[in-house]
Amino acid sequence: MTTMGIDPAQLSDDDLIRELRHLHVTRTDTFLHGSDDALATHTSRTNELESEYLRRNPDREIDPNRLREGARAR
Secondary structure, eight states, X not given: OOOOSOOGGGSOHHHHHHHHHHHHHHHHHHHHHSOHHHHHHHHHHHHHHHHHHHXXXXXXXXXXXXXXXXXXXX
16 A cells, blocks of 8 residues: 655654654544544554664664563563
8 A cells, every 4th residue: 555645764863753653643533533544544654654763773772661571570
């Protein structure tokens, strides 16, 4: 599926983060109230942007509390 929007590889780091934050804020509303097409587009765009973020940040900091061992310790 092709989505609308700027190619994530062309976004600055700040713009990429801003776009990701906006998509995460709008996710629940799109899931609960959007059309099937809106949800599919939202999902596709989120995947594009998240993939680009991970490509740029392969060594991102991982919170130990977000790992299975951290959950067990809680």
